[in-house]
Amino acid sequence: MIHAEDRVLVAVSGGKDSLALWDLLVDLGYRADGLYLGLGIGEYSQDSGNAARSFARDRGFELHEVDLAGDYGYDVPGAAAATHRAPCGACGLSKRHLFNAVAVERGYDVVATGHNLDDEAAVLLGNVLRWEAGYLGRQYPVLPEAPGFVRKVKPLYRLAERETAAYCVLSGIDYQVEECPMAEGNRHLGYKDVLNALEDRSPGAKASFLFGFIDRAHDRFVDEADEERASLQPCARCGSPTTGDVCAFCRLRDRIGAVAESVDVMPRERG
Amino acid sequence: MIHAEDRVLVAVSGGKDSLALWDLLVDLGYRADGLYLGLGIGEYSQDSGNAARSFARDRGFELHEVDLAGDYGYDVPGAAAATHRAPCGACGLSKRHLFNAVAVERGYDVVATGHNLDDEAAVLLGNVLRWEAGYLGRQYPVLPEAPGFVRKVKPLYRLAERETAAYCVLSGIDYQVEECPMAEGNRHLGYKDVLNALEDRSPGAKASFLFGFIDRAHDRFVDEADEERASLQPCARCGSPTTGDVCAFCRLRDRIGAVAESVDVMPRERG
Numbered sequence: 001m002i003h004a005e006d007r008v009l010v011a012v013s014g015g016k017d018s019l020a021l022w023d024l025l026v027d028l029g030y031r032a033d034g035l036y037l038g039l040g041i042g043e044y045s046q047d048s049g050n051a052a053r054s055f056a057r058d059r060g061f062e063l064h065e066v067d068l069a070g071d072y073g074y075d076v077p078g079a080a081a082a083t084h085r086a087p088c089g090a091c092g093l094s095k096r097h098l099f100n101a102v103a104v105e106r107g108y109d110v111v112a113t114g115h116n117l118d119d120e121a122a123v124l125l126g127n128v129l130r131w132e133a134g135y136l137g138r139q140y141p142v143l144p145e146a147p148g149f150v151r152k153v154k155p156l157y158r159l160a161e162r163e164t165a166a167y168c169v170l171s172g173i174d175y176q177v178e179e180c181p182m183a184e185g186n187r188h189l190g191y192k193d194v195l196n197a198l199e200d201r202s203p204g205a206k207a208s209f210l211f212g213f214i215d216r217a218h219d220r221f222v223d224e225a226d227e228e229r230a231s232l233q234p235c236a237r238c239g240s241p242t243t244g245d246v247c248a249f250c251r252l253r254d255r256i257g258a259v260a261e262s263v264d265v266m267p268r269e270r271g
Numbered sequence: 272m273i274h275a276e277d278r279v280l281v282a283v284s285g286g287k288d289s290l291a292l293w294d295l296l297v298d299l300g301y302r303a304d305g306l307y308l309g310l311g312i313g314e315y316s317q318d319s320g321n322a323a324r325s326f327a328r329d330r331g332f333e334l335h336e337v338d339l340a341g342d343y344g345y346d347v348p349g350a351a352a353a354t355h356r357a358p359c360g361a362c363g364l365s366k367r368h369l370f371n372a373v374a375v376e377r378g379y380d381v382v383a384t385g386h387n388l389d390d391e392a393a394v395l396l397g398n399v400l401r402w403e404a405g406y407l408g409r410q411y412p413v414l415p416e417a418p419g420f421v422r423k424v425k426p427l428y429r430l431a432e433r434e435t436a437a438y439c440v441l442s443g444i445d446y447q448v449e450e451c452p453m454a455e456g457n458r459h460l461g462y463k464d465v466l467n468a469l470e471d472r473s474p475g476a477k478a479s480f481l482f483g484f485i486d487r488a489h490d491r492f493v494d495e496a497d498e499e500r501a502s503l504q505p506c507a508r509c510g511s512p513t514t515g516d517v518c519a520f521c522r523l524r525d526r527i528g529a530v531a532e533s534v535d536v537m538p539r540e541r542g
Contacts, residue, residue: 128399129469129476132481190472194465198400199459205400212402220491 001142001151002110008032009108011099012063014048014176017114018054018146018192020164021156026061032112035102037095038067039128040075040136048190050177055173062107064178066098074256082256087182090252097249105149118161121210122191137225140218146229148241157210161226272413272424273381279303280379280421282370283334285319285447291435292427295334295445296383297306302329306373308366309338309512312453319340319447320521326444335377337369345527347453353527358423360455368520372511374421381422391425391430392481393462408496417500419512428481
């Protein structure tokens with residue numbers, strides 16, 4: 001996943017997984033800095049940012065920050081209103097784009113995220129229920145570097161949610177304990193519930209689902225991911241790799257900009 | 272699935288799916304006889320057998336019968352007690368073996384089973400949660416004939432449980448409405464519950480899970496099924512195809528026979 005000489009950028013949300021990961025990586029001797037992305041989700045984002053900043057300050061770690069509103073002219077609630085879609089789509093897209101873009105720009109070799117077993121199993125369930133062959137081909141603890149992409153790794157994918165929480169408690173790490181208020185009722189959390197119910201009936205079900213996929217099924221879907229990777233070209237707007245002319249991040253920003261005026265009004269009228 | 276000149280053996284349980292299937296096949300002009308397997312599950316089996324017999328008698332259809340106890344010296348409750356396992360394993364194994372064996376023996380070209388969308392999606396979920404590559408390679412609406420195996424088809428795999436029930440009601444078919452009492456709390460029903468919950472949240476989820484697998488994923492697992500098929504040889508005991516020396520059906524009967532005396536006593540003592 002990570003070589004001794006790599007410069008690692010940890011995607012830091014202020015939650016238990018990303019802070020545990022950052023702590024662990026530095027403890028193991030890796031050169032790991034953090035990147036916090038301000039999503040503009042009210043008090044939740046403020047508290048998350050504060051947790052990340054205090055953590056970094058107390059330990060003398062270097063934390064980069066990007067603010068969606070200040071740096072890119074939108075925030076997650078605005079994107080959701082403008083696209084008339086669940087906020088999680090725009091949020092995930094923004095994160096994927098910006099963590100990679102900042103890593104490329106600042107010379108990091110690898111982006112490390114705190115995805116745990118519960119997260120990965122829930123994503124896998126969603127991908128399997130719709131048999132998203134391309135997503136299944138890309139769902140793996142290590143995604144190799146490619147032109148315009150740094151390597152992506154998920155070192156905690158074998159640990160359950162409760163284990164990273166326990167690590168934080170035992171290590172005295174103060175993290176944002178609230179769940180994102182905009183995620184309430186989303187599909188991903190629904191899949192987590194389903195898997196927790198299956199785990200209650202058959203302990204070990206979650207791990208055998210995820211690890212079985214990695215061991216015996218993932219390889220069968222890589223052709224889709226390989227094909228996609230082969231067709232990547234630089235975005236005409238920002239230069240990031242994309243399979244189209246303009247990348248999804250730039251298209252999202254266009255879309256939000258195009259309807260920005262009505263968006264300012266509509267959420268209030270609706271509320 | 273079925274050619275006009277094929278002789279079809281319908282696996283008849285007395286429930287809605289198998290009776291609807293048999294009715295439909297004859298209505299469409301196929302030469303379809305039934306096979307009812309007496310599992311020895313008390314009143315449930317008696318009522319199921321009666322439903323199958325009345326259905327056949329009223330329509331002048333030919334129904335074959337095999338009785339596990341009378342013809343093979345065991346029943347499903349006895350098999351469960353002897354193997355110290357859930358009864359569904361021994362039951363499924365007995366059905367798979369005997370439907371094929373009777374079809375081969377009596378010159379049928381194809382065995383048709385009433386598996387519906389709900390059944391197939393639940394089986395798929397179980398296979399996917401454990402990434403059973405061999406089972407995934409064999410899960411398909413048509414399994415081609417092979418030495419010692421007749422073709423197996425599931426013509427109703429696109430219809431929901433409620434649709435086959437509606438067909439029976441509208442066609443005046445009296446079927447066994449009870450669920451098997453031994454299946455209560457088994458994994459398969461648990462998977463059905465999970466899928467029903469997902470369907471409630473996202474209507475169409477069940478169909479897109481099953482049909483997506485058939486369209487975009489099944490092919491990726493056929494190598495496992497092909498390898499297994501290539502290594503089949505006749506069972507040293509009964510001649511049925513098996514990957515070992517003695518087939519699973521004969522091994523099951525051995526195991527039950529070996530402990531038959533204690534089995535006669537234990538279930539009563541336990542009860």
